[in-house]
Amino acid sequence: MTVVKVRRASAEDVPALATLRRAWTEEQNGEVVDPNFEARFAEWFATESGRRVAWIASVDDRPIGMLNLAVFTRMPRPGVEPNRWGYIANVFVLEAHRDSGVGRLLVEEAVTFARDEDLVRLVLSPSPRSVPFYERAGFATTDRLMMWTPKA
Known part of the structure; x- marks a missing residue:
């Protein structure tokens, strides 16, 4: 029986997270030559780690999946303590380990963190394939968000 361990990532996990991010990109786009990627990833992690949590x-101590959650604190207003919310991003599991509960374990960690930290909501932008997965995890589709993108 395969035992999957999920834990909060730290700075020591940056190489493993970068390897997973590269695997994700290459799964979608084929091999990508980018000799500076790992250094850029480490710089990004160091900059973002103050407001992000990764798992x-x-x-067997081999990284097979990841998730990161960005925490946002709303602007304070008189008489109301600012609340915080989270954005789940970059959920990825190596293909050989998909559909075995790894993604569920990662999302459960993020949800537990949100509860423990009193986040008022978690949001994400699912791929079409992942919508049923997130629905099973308790997420619901909403049409309350709007998005701006630059025109080409």
Whole structure:
């Protein structure tokens, strides 16, 4: 029986997270030559780690999945304590380990964190394939968000 361990990632996990991010990109786009990627990833992680929490899933100490959550604090207003909310992003599980509960374990960690930290909501932008997965995890589709994108 394969034992999956999920834990909060730290700075020591940056190489593993970068490897998973590269695997995700290459799964979608084929091999990408970018010799500076790992250094850019480490710089990004160092800059973002103050407002992000990442989790890493592993089997036999080999990284097989990840999730990161950005925490946003609303602007204070008189008489009301500012609340915080989270954005789940970059959920990825290596293909050989998909559909085995790894993604569920990662999302459960993020939801537990949100409850423990009193976040008022978690949001995400799912791929069409992942919508049923997130629905099973308790997320609901909403049409309350709007999005701006630059015109080409």
